[in-house]
Amino acid sequence: MKYEIILFDVDDTLFDFKMAESHALHNTFTQFGLPQGATEYKSSYDEINSVLWREAEEGLITSAQLRVERFKRLFTVHKLDFNPDAFSAAYLRYLGEGAFLMDGAVELCDVLSEYRLAIITNGIKEVQTSRIQLSPLRDVFEQVIISEEVGCQKPQAGIFD
Structure with missing residues (x-):
């Protein structure tokens, strides 16, 4: 698959x-x-x-x-x-300000660059947006889906829709 x-x-x-x-x-x-x-x-x-x-x-x-x-x-x-x-x-x-990446995060995203990558998070919009923009991953994701913006939280199916 x-x-x-x-x-x-x-x-x-x-x-x-x-x-x-x-x-x-x-x-x-x-x-x-x-x-x-x-x-x-x-x-x-x-x-x-x-x-x-x-x-x-x-x-x-x-x-x-x-x-x-x-x-x-x-x-x-x-x-x-x-x-x-x-x-x-x-x-x-x-x-x-806390754009501290987990070890290997950049390398993982590089390896997966042939795929469409997206983020789904229940975090607070301005916090998550800031952290992503301050990181080397800022241009990696096609979409950043934040529960506050879409009106439902993980694990509800609606956030994945």
Whole structure:
């Protein structure tokens, strides 16, 4: 069987999301005057963020709500006095800088260049677009399909349609 199109996820497939997230959390907490915050609160953040992403994938909250709610909950749990909207905006800006590729991603895409390549991601539009544009993979994909833009999340069939 010969494939015509190969679909990729972005996070932890082509791009090292853990590295991008660490970069974003560290820089955001540092900007807000708490340089050890990323280390101190990472475990709580991961738990909160995981629950909210599951809720987003189930359609219980929107991506826009998730962006701020994760920090509202984190700040409530740890009694931190930061504006969650401002913190979220800074975090997303730093996350969008995180164009850290997984080892072998460029080489893999080069080997597959005879195929039509596309991305399907549940990530946040401006973050994913920025990360892809900052990377050496910016011109590799015929399409970048982002759940926010098409109105459904993976694994729903609609995003693949």
